[in-house]
Amino acid sequence: MxxxxxxxxxxxxxxxxxxxxxxxxxxxxxxxxxxxxxxxxxxxxxxxxxxxxxxxxxxxxxxxxxxxxxxxxxxxxxxxxxxxxxxxxxxxxxxxxxxxxxxxxxxxxxxxxxxxxxxxxxxxxxxxxxxxxxxxxxxxEDMRQKNPDDLILEFKPKWLAQSPNAPPSATRCRNCAREALKHHIKRDNSSGKTQTTPILCPLDFLTCSTSPPALTNILNYLPSINPLLTPGSTPPTQYNRLIDWLQTNAVLPRLRSAQLANDRNGPLGADAHDPEKFQLAMTLRDCTCFVRIPADPARPVEAKLADLDKKNRTAKLEYWQAMERKLSEGGYYDGRDEGGAGTDCQLGREEM
CATH class of the missing domain: 3.30.200 (Phosphorylase Kinase; domain 1)
Known part of the structure; x- marks a missing residue:
């Protein structure tokens, strides 16, 4: 102990x-x-x-x-x-x-x-x-509202960098590829209906300070998390503070750096990698970020990571590896999946 x-x-x-x-x-x-x-x-x-x-x-x-x-x-x-x-x-x-x-x-x-x-x-x-x-x-620690007019955002940053096992031809990041697979499964289970709703690419969190499309994508996505996160529902001062946080925060870049530093080989190379580091990387890819934007402009914006419980590598490694193979072999990384489930991955936008 x-x-x-x-x-x-x-x-x-x-x-x-x-x-x-x-x-x-x-x-x-x-x-x-x-x-x-x-x-x-x-x-x-x-x-x-x-x-x-x-x-x-x-x-x-x-x-x-x-x-x-x-x-x-x-x-x-x-x-x-x-x-x-x-x-x-x-x-x-x-x-x-x-x-x-x-x-x-x-x-x-x-x-x-x-x-x-x-x-x-x-x-x-x-x-x-x-x-x-x-x-x-x-x-x-409680990250709910301290005052009734505080603005709360809760989301999972997920994989903030591409999987080391993604093919060189990938036009989707690991998260967007995973979402495409999920949409494919849902379509197959709903009489062939095609999923058309785009999902948020987590890579946009790292580029929204320099990329207007990335910032727009995030702002368009946030109301699905909290309906109050719109210009019409949120006081302009708080909404602008939210935008400023998205463009200047240090916690998400720090999280990305930690994910990268602890997994250079990906799930398929985990046996050759330091198992403790890989386990940590997967923990960091499944955390939750809470952001509290106070109604009082004198109080600072708070952003904190939670759900950082140790992952059970022994129990999960086979699943993680099988998922990587499915994403690559099924064409989900490079958009070759049948039906072309709708995603708007930053990697695909860069090539357009």
Whole structure:
């Protein structure tokens, strides 16, 4: 165990007094749940403990593992984040999180009761899953609105550089090729209907400061993430600050550099490559970026990366390699795929 996480010093949150707290289901993925912990206004003891953990956070988000998964333990995930991921970035680039002991099983019972009440609103393939009885959870920095008029953007930057395994003739980046394959599968499953909606090329994030088409593509795509991200719905000052962030931010170029530095050979060459570095590169290709643009122009724009959990290379390598072969052999990288699923990749635009 890394000395950065002395287990004896990990605090126990006062969740055993469950009747003093409320829990709100916020979301879930394949491996985890996120709840908001609502502290009663007169519970100064609980409030002071939360503030001591994450003084920069508004609200209290608790992340807990799902039962029945084969994910790494939270201790392993926190250690990986502290020792491998954080050295690549500035502290302000990352959504902060800290380990906490969950106390006894009463907390898990309370959280599962919340899930039961929310069952009808959950995604169909997640219904029925419950919180694991685990020793540790994480308190996570909250990147939601601090004020009602704050503007929030959440997206996955994905592969910010081409796959080392792409053919020299590629007119699509790794992400656009993957999207073309997904559209092809959807078309085959919907009686041959052709997908015509273009998708956002992630390479545009790196060139929008010098390429008007790249900036336009991003701005046209953002309303599909948040309907408020339009000139008519967003106050001009905030919208202009969003554009400025897209053109001048350092976190996405830093993320791209880290992806490149840790994968020179791609999934098909992973066995000949440093496996730990390749594992890190795939972690960096699946993170989420949160951007908060305050309504108050005196407050700075905040942009932070999250979802940087260690990838299970052993379990995923065969899938990653099979995907690379499918993209190349199926013509998805160079646009030879049957039906020509609509993409607007920057690589293809450069050749036009």
């Amino acid at each position: 890394s000395p950065t996480i002395p287990l004896s010093s990990i605090p126990v949150l006062p969740f055993s007094a469950a009747d003093r707290l409320e829990f709100k289901f916020m979301g879930e993925g394949a491996m985890n749940f996120v709840f908001e912990v609502i502290v009663q206004p007169d519970d100064e003891s609980s409030r002071s403990i939360f503030q001591a953990f994450l003084t920069f956070s508004i609200g209290n988000l608790l992340r807990v593992p799902k039962a029945g998964t084969k994910a790494y333990s939270y201790v392993e995930l926190q250690e990986y984040w502290e020792t491998v991921v954080t050295p690549l970035f500035k502290p302000e680039d990352l959504v902060q999180h800290q380990l906490v002991r969950l106390g006894d099983e009463r907390l898990v019972s309370r959280l599962n009761a919340v899930l039961e009440r929310e069952e009808d609103l959950r995604r169909a393939d997640f219904k029925g899953s419950r919180v694991a009885v685990a020793e540790y959870g994480m308190v996570v």
